[in-house]
Amino acid sequence: MRTFFLASAIFSIGAFAALAQADQTDLDSSRADELQRSLEAKAVRIPRSSLAAALSAPSGGRSDKETTRRFRPDWNAVREDLDRTAAEDGDNEGSSDETTLPTGEIRRLPGPLSPRPGLRARAPEQMQRVARAEVDGVTIPVLTPANPEVRDKLKMYGQPNAFTASGAIDDAAMVSISGACDRVVGGAPPVRDLRRRLSERLPTLPGLRADYQISRSEFSTDLTFAKFGCGYVISIECTDADADERCTGDDYIIKLAQSMWVLNAERAGESE
Incomplete structure (x- = not known):
């Protein structure tokens, strides 16, 4: 299975995400300015400091020059995932506070109960801070964590081929999710070889069945998935960041990623 990662998209939506973060009305201006500077720096530094940069795309091109290409999402696959999760849920959508780690170990997770792993449809109107107008113009699947600790704190900003949603979890932490369908292809042979080797041994998110990687910088903890x-x-x-378990450990961010809502599910099944 070919694996596509978002490192290239951090460049294309980094400034957009910074502006989106800064526009949150529930943050004071100094905090917004700080976040904007942080995200602008991240947009420049993460793709070069994180292994996610090496995993940004398979070695589909043979040019030594890296280029960014735009791809269309697979909406039929979205419908298949929604149907599979619905079948697994049965009549009752359960909750779970456990996760299966890549080692096979089952670990109990801290915090409020989350929906079981998987993809489910939600309308923007069911989100407290998401405007439908921001979702309707986005042509890629808009995914947001279903975890009750964060889902109603996210404010979303959309573009045709990208989106970002962000919010304050509490006074000590913030969360954001960004998506895009741009990919980096090509690059020197050693870079292509590194992508291939690393993509062969990535762990998989429960429920979403998506390969993922966790990386850390001085700015944030990031979970990237395709x-x-x-x-x-x-x-x-x-x-x-050195003491808060949400940033020092993997459990919390995995919990957020393994159960997702798609906010524009009406597009599922479209052929574009």
Whole structure:
């Protein structure tokens, strides 16, 4: 299975995400300015400092020059995932506070109960801070965490081929998710070889059945995954990144990523 990652998209939507973060009305201006500077720096630095950059695309091109290409999402695959999750849920949508780690170990997760792993449809109107107008113009699957701790704190900003949603979890941490269907292809042979080797041993998110990678920088903890031909990255920024378990460990960000809502499910099944 070919794996596509979002590292290239961080360049294309980094400034957009920074402006979106800064526009949150529930943050004071100094905090917004700080977030904007952080995200602008991340847009420049993460693709070169994170292994996600090496995994940004398979070695589909043979040119030594890296180029960015735009791809269309697989909406039929979205419908298949929605149907599979619905069948697994049965009549009752359960909740789970456990996750299966890549090692096979089942670990109990801290915090409020989350929906079981999988993809489910939700209308923008069911989100407290998401405007339908921001969703309707986006042509890729708009995915947001279903976790009750964050889902109603996200404010979304959309573009035709990208989106970002962000919000404050509490006074000590913020979360954002961004998505795009742009991919980096080509590059020097050693870079292409590294992508191939690493993509062969990535763990898989329960429920979403998507390969993922977690990376850390001085700015945030990031979980990058590929789904439906697009790339997504969930980022958590902590005031005390060296002590807050949401940034120092993997459990919390995996919990957010393994259960997702798609906010424009009416597109599922479209052929574009």
